[in-house]
Amino acid sequence: MFGPFRSSAVALGGLVWKSPWRLSPTRKANQRLRLKRVDSVIEAVAASGVQCKALVQALALPKQDEMPAKDKYTTFNRTSRGFRKGVHKVPKFTRLSLRENPQGF
């Protein structure tokens, strides 16, 4: 009766939880902003002059302007056709770093 999965006629019609296969231009723009914000955090830590392994690994990640569009808006998925799926299909993708994918995919 309450909660997200109410069995109403509208919900059972199968149209309420549609999700497009790709990101819209707005979502892509927001994704780019998020990547820039993470880049600025890594930059700030690097500018502070400390040395640690986490920083070495973070600096090895590609920056937002160096990433191809394929890596910004899709991620590797072993069960998808083409071995890629939209990054928005990953739970909590707005709070995760998904910059690197297996080589060749």
Place this chain on the structure above:
Amino acid sequence: THYAITLHRSAIGLPDKTSRTLEALGIHRRMQTVYHRFSPDIAGKILAVKELVQVRNVPASAVRTPEEARNERRAVRGYEVV
């Protein structure tokens, strides 16, 4: 000499390690700002939660305790006749 770390995204729904890292940094709620001296362990903690947090490098003169920050935000009593 200090990191000013502000939490912008919460760790709800993320693995426990992430929320424990925020606790270790002394952050308890969204939009809270915390100051820490430069050091490799704090840098590692920031990088563990880099997607949730914004960081500025500030001089030691800009560091404020929560009470000092609150007093700065408070409205000044009294008025002026212009």
